[in-house]
Amino acid sequence: MLYFAYGSNMSRPRLEARVPSARFVTTARLDGHRLTFHKVGADGSGKCDAYATGDPAHCVLGVVFDIAAAEKRALDRIEGLGVGYVEKVVRLLDADGASIEAFLYSAIHIDATLQPFGWYKAHVLAGARTHGLPADYVRWIESVPACDDPDLERAQRELAIYRVLD
16 A cells, blocks of 8 residues: 655654554655644644645655555554544655555644644654655755653653664
């Protein structure tokens, strides 16, 4: 199954911890959408959404992964399918302009006043950098304001996957 990750799941260590079968396919672009951090997270912070604007000038960049169908249910549960996100099938364009069909998670509950926790934004940035998304796109993500997670243990746990890679 082809899955389009545009937020924290672009981070390979994060996604592979959730879905061990995940294999990188390509980077891709979703036109007519804008990356936002307005999805209401269960922890009260802002999470990513590929927000449909219909504006051809907007696009969301991300990573296409192939995941085993048997593991999709686990990813649905982690992502909060039906609670925080709905599933959408979208048409993407890869770097060569070839069309790809994949599923993504689209936010149900949004609040434009939310900010992501710093560790969440770090996951998004790690994935964007690792997969070579354009520098201006990475700089835009860097410019998104983030806040500290009041749960310091959760923040440390979330970032621990990168210390393993040092």
